[in-house]
Amino acid sequence: MSLIYPVTIPKWGLSMKEGKVNRWLAKIGDSIQVGAEVVAVESDKIAGVIEATGAGVLRRQIAKEDDVLPVGALLGLIADNEVADSDIDAFVAEFQSRFIPGQTEEAESAAGPETLKVLGRNISYLRRGDSGEVIFLIHGFAGDKNNWLFNHEVLAATNTVYALDLPGHGNSDKAIDDPSLEGFVRVIFGFADALKIGQLHLVGHSFGGATSLAAALQGTDRIKSVTVISSAALGKEIDAQYVRGLTRTNSRKELKALVGRLFANEGLVTRQLVEDLLRFKRLDGVQAALESILSAFLDGDQQRVVLSEKLANLAKPIRVIWGEKDRIIPASHAALAGADVHILPNAGHMVQMEAANEVNKLLQF
Amino acid sequence: MARKISFKQAVNEAIAQEMRRDETVIVMGEDNVGGMGSDGERDAWGGVLGVTKGLYGKFGDRVMDTPISESAFIGAAIGAAACGLRPVVELMFVDFMGVCFDQIFNQAAKFRYMFGGKAVTPVVVRTMIGAGFRAAAQHSQCLYSLFTHIPGLKCVIPSSPYDAKGLLIQSIRDNDPVIFFEHKLLYGLESEVPEESYAIPLGEANIVREGDDLTIVAIARMVHMAHQAAEELVKEGIHAEVIDPRTTSPLDEDTILESVAKTGRLVVVDESHPRCNMAADIAALVAQKAFGDLKAPVTTVSGPHVPVPFSDALEDLYIPNPAKVKDAAIEVLRYAK
DSSP: OOOEEEEEOOOOSTTOOEEEEEEESSOTTOEEOTTOEEEEEEOSSOEEEEEOSSOEEEEEEOSOTTOEEETTOEEEEEEOTTSOHHHHHHHHHHHHHHOOTTHHHHHHHTTOOEEEEETTEEEEEEEEOOSSOEEEEEOOTTOOGGGGTTTHHHHHTTSEEEEEOOTTSTTSOSOOSOOSHHHHHHHHHHHHHHTTOOSEEEEEETHHHHHHHHHHTTOOTTEEEEEEESOSSSSSOOOHHHHHHHHHOOOHHHHHHHHHTTOSSGGGOOHHHHHHHHHHHHBTTHHHHHHHHHHHHEETTEESOOOHHHHHTOOSOEEEEEETTOSSSOGGGGOOTTSEEEEETTOOSOHHHHTHHHHHHHOOO | OOOEEEHHHHHHHHHHHHHHHOTTEEEEETTSSSSTTSSSOTTOOSSTTSTTTTHHHHHGGGEEEOOSOHHHHHHHHHHHHHTTOEEEEEEEEGGGGGGGHIIIIIIITTHHHHTTTSOOOOOEEEEEEOSOSSOOTTSOOOTHHHHHTSTTOEEEOOOSHHHHHHHHHHHHHOSSOEEEEEEGGGTTOEEEOOSSOBOOOTTOOEEEEOOSSEEEEEOTTHHHHHHHHHHHHHTTTOOEEEEEOSEEETBOHHHHHHHHHHHOOEEEEOOSOSTTSHHHHHHHHHHHHSGGGOSSOOEEEOOOSSOOOSSHHHHHHHSOOHHHHHHHHHHHHHOOO
16 A cells, blocks of 8 residues: 655744645655655744655645644645545644644643763763764864754664763853863763763764864773764864854854854844753853863864774774865865765855755665 | 843842952832841742842841932932942832932033043943832833933943843943843843853943844833744744844943844834833934935834823733734835835
């Protein structure tokens, strides 16, 4: 029997309650492959694309463009042409009668972010999933665990996934005892110790990539693999003006322009994304924390630490993912000897957000 | 950061965190402790609506009750500020401020200027504003325009719990006298507020929502009226940008002018009396600096030029509401030369 695949409003991150239908990318009657882009949706934080989870024909577009609908709401249906219209109508009626907006929300809110004392400081993290491999997601400079909102749930379907807020970031304590890469590596191992986690995989973005690579170089068997995304520490070049601006400005307008540089498509930057960054930057201690990382990280207008040569002798799987249009750290840095390298077109520095579906497909453990 | 607290709790938390951080911060006002010097329960009131409740238990005599003599205790707070303390003094209703205008307008506002920068006056005067409390003409005004008129004063008017905390922390850290206006109908409003301390700079407007069709500037409780109106307008395909200046002195002119440059149309919603109010001031600003951008005359939404009525029915009619804001927006959009 042919299956009917519903297309629904996804939940991108803890705070997402509803999404706006921006544009249908497939027409009724279009043949749809698994992974094909079906509809563009926007949360208050970010715009994204929903892909088909099953193959067939787009039979119904239930939501109209500009509709604002709760997480989980039915947008459309994919099914083979041989599925009768009456079966599809019955499926819709059944779905709608069972659908209660906010129900998934409440079930999940029980498992919000948690806090752990690591080396005397509070580290905030979000855990999802409880099977397969243990994966740590490490965000970049001035980022936080929400940078993984498109990836975390997907990975957690088959793994146990922790997204951390590094010291000085997100909801973790803002004091940074040691702003060097080694200092952050100690926090990551300390975090794993506190949770009695043995072996794990690291996935790091940008500065978090540099931290992950530095952790792998410590020569322990604990790190099974490292995936770095638009990573620091693989070359000297970096948009130092961006990093300094991000540290020092508190103007909404300047921040918006800076955040735009993170994406190939600046239209993805919503008012809320900039507002959240502003709110983070206003917290006491954040300015000092970012300044301390900056002085350890930058040497003039270049990156101080380059780990590429040391990594050449590392007997561990390394996966490198980059956005071809990265304006912060050039994609040429992806050419790491011995690594499994993927350069994604039409994506900037925040590849894991901008090309989330492609990145998620690459993140196999 | 999913914690939600009320506007009232946000104000209390801001004061408590600054008192913990800086021992020169003190609190004073009528019944800000409640029952001080009597045999009864201490910390009984925390001000007339309980905003400072609990601070006495945490900070003891750094929180004090004052006599019902505004000219005396506002003067004392200003003097204490000039001598090195950072008083957060509560003057129950802004409507009573008249009895201490000299202390505020001629003393606090002028010290830094008249002593050539050698004196600073880091005092925060917290006061309640706003109609809708069924409290009649002497307890319902929004007199921030009066204080905005005086050079040397900073005027801060938060519209949300998040802004209330961050703006109050910044106001306490600021070296100039700040009048901090709290709309009494917002006290129960809840929103997400970080537990950590944070400061929102004075003079930075908040873009509450973005839109290309018209700009609505609104202050204090009116921000919520404007936001509701904007949500109604979306149903008709109209996208309004809503701007909350947050502080009227300093005023973030750039954010307003940039928005009008984009939309060409402006509605200003201000609960204060319509003559010489912030709506008139912002309309004049845009007429002078952005005339060429305007596609329609600026429209203001305020009550009539009368005292706030005591009758429930008349008071409701007096206060601007989302329907009036929406009507003004549609009028501005329909305008044709």
